[in-house]
Amino acid sequence: MAETKRDVPRVIPEHFNPPVASEVVEVDGHPYLQTNEGMFTFYKRTKGEFSAYFLGLRDEAKIYGIKCPQCGTVRVPPFALMCPDCDFAQMESVEMPDRGVMNSTPPITYFAHSLFQSWVPFGRGRVVLDGADTALPIHVYTTQGVLTPFIFEKGTPVKVVFRDERQGKPTDIFAVPMAELAPEQQAKSPLLESDLDFSEPPEPVLGEATDEDRAAFARAVEMLKELSAGVDASPRARHNLAGWRRLIEVKTAAGGLVLKIDDGSLEVAEGRRTEPADFVMLCAEPQLLVDWMTFKEALTNAIITGRLWISINREFTTIFKLDRLPRSVHRDMQARG
């Protein structure tokens, strides 16, 4: 019988399920009926011949590959039992090391759909483990703040890290740059997620402020205060920040300020924080803040291009919410006339 306790994680989360409903949409004066529908099938799906690999991840914190006794090719993950290049010769399981190099520069996903929203930003790369001939698909992360496209590249040495709680899935492991690890972490096998510290990465160094920077900072502070007032008057903007609470320390070459998001409101204060911030936003050029509020640059784009750094990777979601504010405020102002 299916588990019915409400707090058990669901294959399809409850909130994904829309209500039964229909509506009429008019196009060029003609009515068209549309209905809420879904296409869903549940499975008890076997991992079959891949079971040993996934059980290895889950129960042993080990990575297994498969080696052809004829051509010697080592395939990781072990995606076939027989070698297609040697007339389907039976291959043998081999234990692999937890280190290797990036096969190529990996893409970074910043804008994910609902199933993967909680992970962003994440890199989906491929690592050639030492001794392997094929590349293992794997998430890549950095311990040094937000993930950007410039951290991993072809040939970057990496270490595979095991999650503390594993389920026998590809997400049980991820890779980090070997250069970010202490020697004892590099040597440890398995290295667990809890062995790493993601909380206080070293901050990029800010340069000397120019006169332009100082002027831009003053303008940014003024505009942020206007934005704060605008959020209070904008249902869209309040909705953007609904249920969200964050204290953000913003640092620029020309000075710092604090942003406080509190369930639909945005407060701005100049200077340094007096209580621990949830994360740091750091941009050398305060002009970026002006550009964001004048629709010239998205903060999310600034992260991708390296103009903006944040200390905690998962706080990209907060940046995404901030990005929406100027436009929401503007749209509601227009609606009010």
Next chain:
Amino acid sequence: MRRVGIVGAGITPCKSHWMERTYYGLSQMAVKACLEDAATSVKDVDAVVYGIYNDIFELAAIPEHPLHGIIGMTNKPGMRVTNGGATGAYAMLAAYTFIASGLYDTVLALGVERATDCFDFESMTETPEVIKTIGWSADTFFERELGWTASDSYAEVVLAYMDDHPGDLKPEVSARIAEILCQQAKNNAFAQRRDEVVTAEMAMSSRYVVYPFKLLEMCVYSEGAGAVLFASEDKAKAIARNAGLPVVWVTGLGASNEHHVAGPDYKTHKYMGRIWSDHIASHKAYEMAGVKDPLEEIQVVELHDAFIKQLQITMGEMGFVPIGKTDALIEEEIMTPGGKLLVNPSGGLTFGGHFVGGSNMFSCWSARRELIQRQLERGLVHGTGSTVAQYGVAMVLERSE
């Protein structure tokens, strides 16, 4: 093998969402347009090949079965092809083969796809659900759960290419190509983004969707349908005579599917920095058609531009520019207005539209139109698809009076 020609083609307008038609209605529209173009009747069509990529988009397994009767093909053979983004090209390859083999004389290739019926009720927008739907296309044991998307999959290939060729794919070149395709879409009454103005500067400054792909340098989601009518030599000549249009002969066809797992050698696995499927498919097609130097012998290319930077690599793979120097497309004015080669005169999938199962029919429709209207001799139609650009198809077309 028997000689095979194209004698008719028709498409629907490409729209981000067709509220007014289901995929049944879109299919009827495209078939009707195609048969009117050929001035022939569906009664004279022997068989049909359906190109429909993704069951989830159509909310139906066997999505072609309700189409068969309503397009007038009752009791005749019909077969569905589904091959990712290259679905349409593979469907046309199947239609060609039906005729070349001698089995049938006239075969319709019909491609159709929905997309934006899919809807994300959290963000109250379509796009995340469309991305999720395509996401089920990835390897479901080792990759899908890592958050695979079509965009990041092609980005992976382009980034690997950039690892090997850091001086190529300059941002200003990709942006200029976007501008050119936007301008060319204005000559296509069916183009989804016909009324848009995108300059190179706008493309350059548009936001990244996934690095290095920018919003204005990638294809759109579309809904629509396209149909192409293939015929054996005698039938083709008779239909063409009746329609008053020249036959466009299929003189070369090639296809290739790479391995989906990355490795160092393209012969046994996917070499990530190349699109060997496009290379192999196009060169097989050239060999069959007797093309020795594509840049000198082909005048129009309709290429599956899922992403502009992928368009550049594909043009390299197909031999129009050297791999590693694909910026020559712009820097040596090969595809600029008045250049040697007409590339995606329809606006391509970027500005014309991308209804997946029929996008390659859309490309074929455009290439044929250009060959006839501009009195060109030879064209090339291309399709790419699946994870990491695994699938490639190329078809050489030649016009004869």
